[in-house]
Amino acid sequence: MxxxxxxxxxxxxxxxxxxxxxxxxxxxxxxxxxxxxxxxxxxxxxxxxxxxxxxxxxxxxxxxxxxxxxxxxxxxxxxxxxxxxxxxxxxxxxxxxxxxxxxxxxxxxxxxxxxxxxxxxxxxxxxxxxxxxxxxxxxxxxxxxxxxxxxxxxxxxxxxxxxxxxxxxxxxxxxxxxxxxxxxxxxxxxxxxxxxxxxxxxxxxxxVSENYKDAILRAASEDIVNTDKVDGFPGNFIRTKELEAIGLKKGLIEEILAKSKRIKRYIALSRAARSLLGGVDSKVSYQTVYSAGHGVGLIxxxxxxxxxxxxxxxxxxxxxxxxx
Ligand SMILES: Cc1cc2nc3c(=O)[nH]c(=O)nc-3n(C[C@H](O)[C@H](O)[C@H](O)COP(=O)(O)O)c2cc1C
Incomplete structure (x- = not known):
């Protein structure tokens, strides 16, 4: 070529x-x-x-x-x-x-x-x-x-x-x-x-796991969810049972706490640290939930x-x- x-x-x-x-x-x-x-x-x-x-x-x-x-x-x-x-x-x-x-x-x-x-x-x-x-x-x-x-x-x-x-x-x-x-x-x-x-x-x-590759092949663009639940920053992830299990909606207390800029930042950083440093067994980690973009529907x-x-x-x- x-x-x-x-x-x-x-x-x-x-x-x-x-x-x-x-x-x-x-x-x-x-x-x-x-x-x-x-x-x-x-x-x-x-x-x-x-x-x-x-x-x-x-x-x-x-x-x-x-x-x-x-x-x-x-x-x-x-x-x-x-x-x-x-x-x-x-x-x-x-x-x-x-x-x-x-x-x-x-x-x-x-x-x-x-x-x-x-x-x-x-x-x-x-x-x-x-x-x-x-x-x-x-x-x-x-x-x-x-x-x-x-x-x-x-x-x-x-x-x-x-x-x-x-x-x-x-x-x-x-x-x-x-x-x-x-x-x-x-x-x-x-x-x-x-x-x-x-x-x-x-x-x-x-x-990556075959499950991750399969999820990308199967997902449609509508299956991409934008959430900050995984590492504290809004990111795109494939909707799976594992992602739903961490709860995609903010709880009431979190909603109230997130209104304070400092607390919001603290939550984001502690989530990010947990995600970055979490092992394979960690519930919230890039190894158990799958990040992907809207282009999945074409793969x-x-x-x-x-x-x-x-x-x-x-x-x-x-x-x-x-x-x-
Ligand atoms: C699983 C995954 C992990 C990513 N990790 C990083 C990262 O560590 N640093 C970064 O700058 N971007 C990261 N990105 C974003 C990519 O570098 C790139 O901007 C993005 O994948 C482009 O969009 P596309 O996935 O729709 O092609 C990540 C993307 C995915 C899908």
Missing amino acids: DSLKTDFTRQFDVKYPIICAPMFLVSSVKMVVGASEAGGVGTFPALNFRPIERYCQTIKEIKTLTAKPFGINIIVQKTNKYQYKQIEHALDERAPLIITSLGNPKEVIRLAHQMGTKVYCDVVGFEHAKKVADLGADGLIAVGFGAGGHAGDISPFALIPNLVRMIKLPVIAAGSIVDGAGMAAAFALGASAVYIGTRFIASLEAE DKVLSIQQIMEKIVKEYKEIKAQLP
């Missing part, structure tokens, strides 16, 4: 403008290497590999398995007490891309640019986008409504073209993209690449990451040729 040229592929010298998005407890070495070797860019959240020694080992392992670019997602907020170590090791290993979530990326951008590492920042709105652009970000990940994980509130139809108009940086489209039609739409809106999570969970390389087969990427690019080219 021929390559596709965009600002993103030129920046990283890759064949396809497709990023296999970082996914907590899902992204594995196999997925990262599979995506980068297939011509896109594989990424993973630093928190997936703990303790820090395992994280360092993982970066080294990825580098022995592929010479292609890969990316590391780092939470640059006080709650991530490992962030400085994670940044330091990513830069020591010359990781080509760091993707920041939450918080202020000022320091990571300053340090990364000294080492030639590019920094892309997750954004869900315009204020934060302007701020990270002023701080020197190399690109923006526009996380729109309908994305897996902690999605934004703004429709990609408004978010992406507004960002493209306001900020002269590559904008990457994230949320519900699973096929060539999604890629064509993203490019029409002005995006330079697509950032895909859910589609790659239903891949041969994903080392009906488990394929290899290479097959998924080539299918998307092939469909995109066909759709582009047929557009009115």
Whole structure:
């Protein structure tokens, strides 16, 4: 399959403008290497590999398995007490891309640019986008409504073209993209690449349970529920018995407590910590409830990451040729 040229592929010298998005407890070495070797860019959240020694080992392992670019997602907020170590090791290993979530990326951008590492920042709105652009970000990940994980509130139809108009940086489209039609739409809106999570969970390389993959194949878009019950932040999850068991509605006491900003934040952080650090048996954890985006309704087969990427690019080219 021929390559596709965009600002993103030129920046990283890759064949396809497709990023296999970082996914907590899902992204594995196999997925990262599979995506980068297939011509896109594989990424993973630093928190997936703990303790820090395992994280360092993982970066080294990825580098022995592929010479292609890969990316590391780092939470640059006080709650991530490992962030400085994670940044330091990513830069020591010359990781080509760091993707920041939450918080202020000022320091990571300053340090990364000294080492030639590019920094892309997750954004869900315009204020934060302007701020990270002023701080020197190399690109923006526009996380729109309908994305897996902690999605934004703004429709990609408004978010992406507004960002493209306001900020002269590559904008990457994230949320519900699973096929060539999604890629064509993203490019029409002005995006330079697509950032895909859910589609790659239903891949041969994903080392998640068969139940998770089955749930993605079976779910319709209407089965995606947005709830803050899992980790304290509103996220998209497939409606399952396990999800319903944690109760999707806030209790009366919680409703009252949540009106106080400080208490609300405390509840969110304690839930997030429980979820992030919870073991396999934890009732509320990403291992027993399944995060996914609205695109689930369009996914009906488990394929290899290479097959998924080539299918998307092939469909995109066909759709582009047929557009009115
Ligand atoms: C299971 C799961 C876990 C995720 N974990 C993270 C994460 O740790 N960090 C992050 O920045 N985004 C995370 N995301 C969001 C993805 O990086 C990406 O923005 C999203 O999957 C794109 O939407 P899509 O799933 O509809 O393709 C996660 C998404 C899923 C589905």
